[in-house]
Amino acid sequence: MSKILLEANDLTIGYRQKRKSTAAIAADLNLNLAAGELVCLLGANGSGKSTLLRTLAGMQPMLSGRITIEGESLAAISPQDLAKKLSVVLTERVDVGLLSAYDLVTLGRFPYTDWRGELTSKDQQIVRKVIQAVGAVELAARPVNELSDGERQKIMIARALAQEPTIMILDEPTAFLDLPRRVEIMHILRKLARGSRRAFLLSTHDLDLAMRTADKIWLFSGDNFYVGTPEDLVLSGVFAEAFASEGVTFDPQNGAFQIKQSANEAIGIVGSGITLNWTIRALERAGFNPIVGQKDLSLVVECADAEWIVYDGEQTHRADSIESLLEVLS
Amino acid sequence: MISESTTKQIVWPDVGTRSFLLTGLACALVLTFGVSLMFGSVRIPLVDLLKILVGEEPARATWTTIVFQFRLPKATTAVLAGSALALSGLQMQTLFRNPLAGPFVLGISSGASLGVAIVVLSVGTAVTGLLSALGLLGNFGVIIAASLGSGLVLFSVMAVAHRVNNMTLLILGLLFGYATSALVSILLYFSISERIQAYIAWTFGSFGGVTWDQLQVLIPAVLIGLAIAWRSTKALNALLLGEQYARSLGLTVRSARIWILLSASLLAGAITAFCGPIAFVGVAVPHLCRSLFNTSDHRVLVPAVVFTGGIAALVTDLIAQMPGSQTVLPLNAVTALFGAPIVAWVILRRRNLRASFGR
Numbered sequence: 001m002s003k004i005l006l007e008a009n010d011l012t013i014g015y016r017q018k019r020k021s022t023a024a025i026a027a028d029l030n031l032n033l034a035a036g037e038l039v040c041l042l043g044a045n046g047s048g049k050s051t052l053l054r055t056l057a058g059m060q061p062m063l064s065g066r067i068t069i070e071g072e073s074l075a076a077i078s079p080q081d082l083a084k085k086l087s088v089v090l091t092e093r094v095d096v097g098l099l100s101a102y103d104l105v106t107l108g109r110f111p112y113t114d115w116r117g118e119l120t121s122k123d124q125q126i127v128r129k130v131i132q133a134v135g136a137v138e139l140a141a142r143p144v145n146e147l148s149d150g151e152r153q154k155i156m157i158a159r160a161l162a163q164e165p166t167i168m169i170l171d172e173p174t175a176f177l178d179l180p181r182r183v184e185i186m187h188i189l190r191k192l193a194r195g196s197r198r199a200f201l202l203s204t205h206d207l208d209l210a211m212r213t214a215d216k217i218w219l220f221s222g223d224n225f226y227v228g229t230p231e232d233l234v235l236s237g238v239f240a241e242a243f244a245s246e247g248v249t250f251d252p253q254n255g256a257f258q259i260k261q262s263a264n265e266a267i268g269i270v271g272s273g274i275t276l277n278w279t280i281r282a283l284e285r286a287g288f289n290p291i292v293g294q295k296d297l298s299l300v301v302e303c304a305d306a307e308w309i310v311y312d313g314e315q316t317h318r319a320d321s322i323e324s325l326l327e328v329l330s
Numbered sequence: 331m332i333s334e335s336t337t338k339q340i341v342w343p344d345v346g347t348r349s350f351l352l353t354g355l356a357c358a359l360v361l362t363f364g365v366s367l368m369f370g371s372v373r374i375p376l377v378d379l380l381k382i383l384v385g386e387e388p389a390r391a392t393w394t395t396i397v398f399q400f401r402l403p404k405a406t407t408a409v410l411a412g413s414a415l416a417l418s419g420l421q422m423q424t425l426f427r428n429p430l431a432g433p434f435v436l437g438i439s440s441g442a443s444l445g446v447a448i449v450v451l452s453v454g455t456a457v458t459g460l461l462s463a464l465g466l467l468g469n470f471g472v473i474i475a476a477s478l479g480s481g482l483v484l485f486s487v488m489a490v491a492h493r494v495n496n497m498t499l500l501i502l503g504l505l506f507g508y509a510t511s512a513l514v515s516i517l518l519y520f521s522i523s524e525r526i527q528a529y530i531a532w533t534f535g536s537f538g539g540v541t542w543d544q545l546q547v548l549i550p551a552v553l554i555g556l557a558i559a560w561r562s563t564k565a566l567n568a569l570l571l572g573e574q575y576a577r578s579l580g581l582t583v584r585s586a587r588i589w590i591l592l593s594a595s596l597l598a599g600a601i602t603a604f605c606g607p608i609a610f611v612g613v614a615v616p617h618l619c620r621s622l623f624n625t626s627d628h629r630v631l632v633p634a635v636v637f638t639g640g641i642a643a644l645v646t647d648l649i650a651q652m653p654g655s656q657t658v659l660p661l662n663a664v665t666a667l668f669g670a671p672i673v674a675w676v677i678l679r680r681r682n683l684r685a686s687f688g689r
Binding site for chain 1: 341427563564568570571572577582624625626627
């Protein structure tokens with residue numbers, strides 16, 4: 001068992017309002033982060049993801065409970081010391097003005113540098129190391145304000161790494177990025193976490209990517225909070241249940257999410273291989289409820305290589321592409 | 331697998347604090363200072379100037395008096411004023427993350443102008459007998475009034491600063507400016523024209539009225555402001571990331587903010603008290619330096635604006651003197667008239683102003 005870096009017991013998060021009343025968002029959470037772990041925090045908008053991250057990062061007071069970082073109570077750690085243990089990547093876009101990407105990363109050395117912020121050769125080495133670690137060497141000399149969103153995010157991750165934290169907390173690091181960039185960022189984080197003495201906690205809306213990347217998932221669902229490996233959460237049915245209320249169905253067979261559509265017409269489908277899989281997807285998208293291997297229905301599709309035969313009662317239609325198949329069925 | 335990066339030499343960007351350029355600026359400042367001692371209503375040759383400075387007898391005895399009694403204190407004041415205002419403006423721009431911010435956004439000059447208006451306008455008319463006495467006190471009375479005015483604003487800013495956020499502070503400063511200018515207008519409306527003229531003359535700004543005795547107050551005030559700003563360099567850099575990130579880096583944003591406001595207000599207040607509301611330098615010089623040095627790093631910008639501010643103030647004063655003539659132009663007119671095109675030219679040429687505030 002690897003070393004526990006962060007632990008929260010009976011944690012209640014939320015906001016203090018005026019006149020001593022409090023608005024709790026989630027109560028009695030018990031969590032931990034271990035070295036080498038990548039944890040994805042999932043949940044709908046407003047479910048408390050950001051509040052939890054901010055609370056764990058010490059940026060917002062907890063309402064009750066206890067958070068310890070490497071065995072020390074979070075409240076007892078000075079901001080200067082905390083900055084050496086924990087770093088953050090926030091959703092807010094930074095406008096640093098005329099700084100190069102390299103300069104921006106050096107700001108991560110803030111907790112270690114002297115009162116002037118001068119970098120020692122050791123600081124320089126660490127800055128270079130983290131820029132290499134996120135694969136941003138060719139970005140180093142470029143002005144930050146000319147970077148794309150994905151490049152900027154890499155630099156912000158490098159900046160957070162330059163703090164040499166044991167825990168890194170990222171609030172939706174893949175938001176606003178296109179799919180290849182999202183995959184790339186998650187891949188970088190995955191690589192940084194594995195086998196390291198660090199733990200990564202990030203919130204995301206990318207369910208699919210989270211399930212493929214995370215060692216553990218923390219899931220806000222309604223009033224419940226679940227913790228587990230992605231696979232355990234799928235097998236125990238937690239996932240399907242959690243997303244059923246969101247108007248999304250989760251298929252535990254293939255791990256895919258679908259938008260729930262009402263009154264789906266059942267359709268039989270016969271076939272095999274890749275053609276079958278993609279035909280099912282097309283039918284689902286068109287609002288059918290495809291049932292594999294079922295030939296007794298009034299509507300049945302038989303698919304082979306680049307040919308589809310539709311049996312609609314007495315009638316038979318042929319289609320040579322998914323497009324024309326959907327036209328026949330409409 | 332041998333990756334390419336192990337064979338290819340990585341060229342890392344230079345992160346030096348541009349000491350070469352800064353040294354150049356410092357030399358330029360010394361040079362401008364020397365030139366400003368040579369020129370004025372009378373031109374003093376370089377040889378004679380050097381003689382005077384080392385204590386020898388120049389070609390004409392009056393030149394010694396001119397240099398020591400007039401030009402040296404004035405040039406010193408100009409350097410202090412330019413440096414202080416530029417540094418104040420830089421801190422305000424970074425703290426408020428606003429390119430339009432300057433030394434006077436929080437109402438420092440409004441406070442000073444109200445103080446001066448009360449002394450110059452109302453006392454002058456109400457007690458005619460005091461007019462002569464005021465003429466005798468003259469300059470000094472105005473300095474006291476302006477110091478009290480800007481000091482009061484400084485203390486109110488410090489008092490509310492820890493309770494409100496930056497945007498509220500800016501708006502309060504703006505409202506305060508409107509209120510004071512309204513009060514000043516009323517005072518002006520009921521004043522006689524000579525007094526109004528005296529008040530207007532103060533608003534033009536001048537480096538000339540500061541004596542050696544007064545410099546003994548002004549120099550320490552500016553040096554304290556400078557020292558605090560120097561000490562805030564690292565905090566200013568962290569604040570480039572925004573308050574949230576700055577805090578996550580371990581910066582105590584609350585106290586850093588107080589020190590920055592104190593330094594900026596002290597610098598602006600001291601200069602306004604002794605020289606009047608010198609416009610433009612405080613807003614423009616930081617932009618000029620960002621543009622020239624192509625960085626927002628305060629380790630470079632803090633010394634850069636100090637030197638550049640000093641040079642800018644010396645040059646504008648030199649132009650305002652119209653060397654060889656007896657005419658003196660209003661200082662504020664010169665700063666803007668000559669400064670604006672130069673700054674505009676640099677910024678348009680470098681095309682990085684927009685980027686410097688990311689908008």
